[in-house]
Amino acid sequence: MRKKILILVVPITLSMFACLSAPNEPAAPTSAALNCGAGEQPFNGACRETCTSNADCSGNLVCMDVGSGVDLCLDYQHCAHLDNDSVCDAVYGGSTSYPYEEPPPPYPYYPFAGCVGDAHWLTAAATGSPSCGQQHTVNRCRHTPSGCALVQETTLDIADP
Amino acid sequence: VIRVAPLPSRLAWRWALRVAALCTVLPLFCARHLPMADLPEHLAVIATLRHYGDPAWRSQEYFSLGGLLDTQYWLYHVVGTGLAYLLGSAERGNVLLLALVGLAYPYSLRALLRAMHMDERLALFGAPVFWSRALTVGLLNFVASEPVLLFALALVVRQAEAARGAEPRARTAARGAGLALLALALFYLHVSSYLLFAGQAALATWMLGAGSGARELLRGLARLPARLAWLAPSAIAALVVVVHGRLAADSTHGVTFTPCAVLLGLLPHWAFDAFRTRVDNVLGWAAVAVGVVLIVLGAPAHDSRERRRRRLAVLLFAAALLSYFSLPATVGGYAGLLDVRMALFVAAFLPLLLRPRAGLAGSVPLAAAAAIAVGIGLDAAWQVHAFEEAEVGHFDDLLRRMPRGGRLLTLTFDPKSAYVESRPFTYFGAYYRARYGGMSSFSFSELHHWPTRYRPEWSPPQALTWGNPCLFRNARDGEFFDFVLTRGDVDPFAANPPGPRWTLIGASRAWRLYARDRSAPETPLVDGESDPGPCAPPAAVASQ
Numbered sequence: 001m002r003k004k005i006l007i008l009v010v011p012i013t014l015s016m017f018a019c020l021s022a023p024n025e026p027a028a029p030t031s032a033a034l035n036c037g038a039g040e041q042p043f044n045g046a047c048r049e050t051c052t053s054n055a056d057c058s059g060n061l062v063c064m065d066v067g068s069g070v071d072l073c074l075d076y077q078h079c080a081h082l083d084n085d086s087v088c089d090a091v092y093g094g095s096t097s098y099p100y101e102e103p104p105p106p107y108p109y110y111p112f113a114g115c116v117g118d119a120h121w122l123t124a125a126a127t128g129s130p131s132c133g134q135q136h137t138v139n140r141c142r143h144t145p146s147g148c149a150l151v152q153e154t155t156l157d158i159a160d161p
Numbered sequence: 162v163i164r165v166a167p168l169p170s171r172l173a174w175r176w177a178l179r180v181a182a183l184c185t186v187l188p189l190f191c192a193r194h195l196p197m198a199d200l201p202e203h204l205a206v207i208a209t210l211r212h213y214g215d216p217a218w219r220s221q222e223y224f225s226l227g228g229l230l231d232t233q234y235w236l237y238h239v240v241g242t243g244l245a246y247l248l249g250s251a252e253r254g255n256v257l258l259l260a261l262v263g264l265a266y267p268y269s270l271r272a273l274l275r276a277m278h279m280d281e282r283l284a285l286f287g288a289p290v291f292w293s294r295a296l297t298v299g300l301l302n303f304v305a306s307e308p309v310l311l312f313a314l315a316l317v318v319r320q321a322e323a324a325r326g327a328e329p330r331a332r333t334a335a336r337g338a339g340l341a342l343l344a345l346a347l348f349y350l351h352v353s354s355y356l357l358f359a360g361q362a363a364l365a366t367w368m369l370g371a372g373s374g375a376r377e378l379l380r381g382l383a384r385l386p387a388r389l390a391w392l393a394p395s396a397i398a399a400l401v402v403v404v405h406g407r408l409a410a411d412s413t414h415g416v417t418f419t420p421c422a423v424l425l426g427l428l429p430h431w432a433f434d435a436f437r438t439r440v441d442n443v444l445g446w447a448a449v450a451v452g453v454v455l456i457v458l459g460a461p462a463h464d465s466r467e468r469r470r471r472r473l474a475v476l477l478f479a480a481a482l483l484s485y486f487s488l489p490a491t492v493g494g495y496a497g498l499l500d501v502r503m504a505l506f507v508a509a510f511l512p513l514l515l516r517p518r519a520g521l522a523g524s525v526p527l528a529a530a531a532a533i534a535v536g537i538g539l540d541a542a543w544q545v546h547a548f549e550e551a552e553v554g555h556f557d558d559l560l561r562r563m564p565r566g567g568r569l570l571t572l573t574f575d576p577k578s579a580y581v582e583s584r585p586f587t588y589f590g591a592y593y594r595a596r597y598g599g600m601s602s603f604s605f606s607e608l609h610h611w612p613t614r615y616r617p618e619w620s621p622p623q624a625l626t627w628g629n630p631c632l633f634r635n636a637r638d639g640e641f642f643d644f645v646l647t648r649g650d651v652d653p654f655a656a657n658p659p660g661p662r663w664t665l666i667g668a669s670r671a672w673r674l675y676a677r678d679r680s681a682p683e684t685p686l687v688d689g690e691s692d693p694g695p696c697a698p699p700a701a702v703a704s705q
Contacts, residue, residue: 014186014260015248021190023557024660025208026596028217030564034666034676042666042676045561067673068652068665078672082650087436116437116577120551121670143470154648161555161669 012057041072042161048072054129062126065133071158078123079132080160085095085117088141088148115148117141132159174282177531178267178374182287186263188254188292192549194556194592196581199299200255202605207241208595209253209613214602218598222605224613227362229349229640235612237302239427244250251595252294259301267290269315270512277470278313279513284529287513288312288410288534289448291443292541294431295502298581303502306347306354311344314477317362322371324388337391343686353499357506358482361477363389363674368473373465419500428485431504433537436581440540448533451526452515459516460523474513481506495608495625512645538672539545548580559594559646559674560669566599567643570621572695574649575671588630590646596617603628603641631696635660636686647677653695659686 027117036047043066050072051063057073064074078115117140128133139150166286189195212218213226225507227235237258245254274280283372296304313526320336345364348355366388369382430456462468485503492499517523577586590601602621605611615621622641626632633653639645639660647653648671667674686692 005656010264011257011261014264017190018248018253018256018260021193022256023250023596024253025250026561034564035561040339041664044555044558044667044669047515064666066668068655082671114577116436116579120578120579121554152274153650158668161558 001020038100041070043072043074051130063130065125065130065156067156067158071075071116071133074091074159076159076161077126079126079134079157080121080123080161081132081136081157082119082138082153083122084139085141085150086117087118088150090148115141115143117150121160124157126159132157163634164476165226167623174527177528178282178288179269180286181285181531181534181538182264182267183552184535184542185266185291186260186289186540188542189263189544190531191546192553193252194549194589195256195295196545196548196583196585197299197301197577198370198576198583198585198587199605200301200603201588201595203238203241203299203301204255204595204612205591205604206238207255208598211245211251212239212598213247215598217565219585219600220598220613223575223600223619224374227610227612227614229398230401230405232610232612233352233399234302234610235618237305237348237613245338245526253295255301258305262289262305266630269308269311270509271312272315273318273376273513277474277513278320278467279470279474280515280517280523282517283512283515285517285527285530285534286448286452287509288432289444289510289537290505292435292537293433293505293508294435295505296433297581297585298502299583300498300502303354304505307505309343309347309350310354310358310506311509312363313340313347313358313621314361316343318366318369318473319387321366323371324366325372333457341391341394342347344392345398348395348399349653352399353484353488353503354506355399357480357503359392359396360484361480362392364476364480365473368469373469374686413491416489417491421486424475424486424500427501428504428507430582434582436541436544437579438540443561444533444537444540448530448636451529451533452511454526455515455517455523458518460472460518468643471516478507478510478513481510495702496610522589544580548578548585551588552578553582554670555669556589556592559669559672560596562599563593563644564576565597567593567597568641569570569593569597569601569632569646570627570638571601571603571646572633572648573628573645574630574651574654574695576628576648579663586648589648591648593644602626625680631694633695634658634682634692636692638675639663643677645677647675657684658692658695660692665689 002123015031034042036042039050040047050070051057052071054063058062061073061075063071064076066074066081067071084144119138119140135154136157137152140150142151144151167185172481173205200503209220209224211225213220215301226587241251241258242255242256243254245251248254248257260337267287271281271284274283290307291304316336320333320340323333323336342356344358347358363385367378367385369386371377431443433448434442442475443676462471481503485500485507488500488503490500491497500616517527566689569590571588573589576584576587586604591604593599594601600619606613606626607616622637623632630647630651630653635658645653645663652673654675661683664678665673666676
């Protein structure tokens with residue numbers, strides 16, 4: 001009897017947890033969700049005003065760089081960029097780790113799966129007008145002719161939802 | 162001989178197993194996006210099957226379905242689709258299915274241990290096997306086949322032992338029918354698991370079904386085909402799929418093997434090194450050390466039947482090890498990682514070699530195994546949560562309010578993660594197909610064995626890119642797709658390549674989402690020049 005109860009209770013409990021942790025299917029868009037008015041652009045699921053400075057934005061919105069040279073009025077609080085890699089590991093994925101290798105090698109594949117660093121995203125309060133779009137010099141773990149190595153590159157921070 | 166511990170002790174070990182099993186599946190509920198490379202593709206298949214008749218999803222327009230005789234690769238997705246109907250989405254259905262599979266890892270091992278009259282506390286070693294590299298690479302059909310194989314093997318052992326006793330014929334027949342179904346399920350989960358099972362089932366039936374002595378063993382060999390008759394339905398299905406199905410469709414690349422020395426080095430990586438943290442490595446090696454202690458301090462066999470079962474246990478482990486070292490690395494142009502994934506079975510069968518003694522000499526190492534199992538589950542939970550928080554972030558915002566049924570191309574310039582060893586972002590674009598229908602490329606739907614395949618008229622312009630973003634050419638590929646999703650510090654449209662123009666419509670951390678701007682004129686191709694693609698060095702772009 002106890003076993004039968006367990007067989008019922010375990011899947012029901014797991015189903016409840018699955019419903020709590022995994023998303024339901026999104027509702028179908030009611031209209032053309034990506035069609036926005038003049039001076040607006042769809043961005044992250046809503047129409048946003050384009051801008052060149054904070055003065056172009058209404059209310060509490062701030063003019064922010066979202067990448068690709070686009071500035072939009074947003075209610076985000078932070079800018080973010082991927083910080084330095086401090087380590088640079090050669091990762092071994094398997095005898096046929098393609099498509100997980102870098103760069104994709106000719107067939108048949110070799111176990112080297114790529115160079116992997118440990119950089120984490122760094123956020124900073126959004127300041128300036130427009131805010132974000134600042135250039136940062138960072139160390140990146142890259143595959144070089146001499147193996148995996150830290151290479152200096154530049155990156156831009158962008159608006160962080 | 163089953164040595165039965167006193168009741169309080171038995172209860173304690175049962176609870177230890179329950180806690181270990183729950184800790185194993187806990188990480189599955191710690192994030193909306195799990196760090197498993199192929200997972201989004203599996204979700205996409207489940208969603209496509211669920212909405213196949215829904216015109217808004219355009220699933221039927223883009224894809225054809227493989228049937229029972231076309232592909233061996235559909236049971237996981239069909240069960241996932243059933244659960245998706247119940248719970249409302251492919252993602253929910255898949256999490257439930259994976260959780261049931263994860264829970265079954267230690268309990269299927271316990272079933273086998275019981276069938277072999279071995280110490281069932283060793284089932285504690287079954288829990289951590291779930292968090293192997295095969296799971297974080299997202300080989301979900303294969304991962305799901307492990308508990309099915311162990312349950313089936315437990316039945317085989319019971320069937321073989323029953324053949325020597327006086328069991329009612331009806332019960333033997335019922336067990337045979339169950340075995341036939343489990344063998345079919347294994348075949349439709351993963352061929353490699355099925356092949357291993359067929360070999361192990363033959364070994365178990367032969368060794369346990371025959372008497373002792375060379376002559377008896379030879380006689381047992383002659384009786385083997387009749388005793389394995391329940392394998393016939395799955396063997397016929399395998400034959401049909403191999404000869405007439407999609408497996409036969411790709412014969413261009415042949416078969417490749419990995420050198421044994423390389424495989425030996427990869428064994429611990431694929432057995433327990435799923436995350437970039439050192440914690441799983443330390444705990445994995447600690448589990449190996451506990452196993453060694455239990456072998457060294459092993460209890461002696463009491464009688465000839467026990468000695469025979471021990472020999473079988475060694476042979477079952479040897480078969481798993483042999484499959485790891487002898488299976489090909491690749492078959493055809495699309496089936497890969499066939500050898501290294503078998504590390505999961507090497508780890509799964511290792512506990513069969515252990516013989517815990519009664520008393521503290523057995524209990525202390527097993528308590529350590531329980532602690533290790535819990536530790537691996539908790540570490541995985543932390544890594545999964547950190548992956549979601551730091552690297553996935555607000556990815557869902559990008560896809561929010563996207564139209565249904567569109568065509569998305571994903572260019573993952575940076576597929577790597579600071580948290581998992583696999584490349585969890587390679588197929589992340591398939592979340593679009595899982596939630597909104599349409600198609601997302603690159604997709605396994607280009608592969609022969611995949612249950613959903615592109616209809617010829619909807620195949621992407623460039624075949625089999627495996628998600629290599631450097632192969633993108635705007636003039637050729639851009640026309641086909643409605644959206645482009647990128648990950649990494651590369652803007653494929655920065656140099657204004659020939660072809661359609663694109664507008665940024667979403668961004669979150671490393672992700673960018675572009676929509677094709679149908680109102681803007683295309684960038685023309687200048688005579689005599691070609692598009693070097695998004696990965697060309699700056700000099701090539703400058704000279705364009």
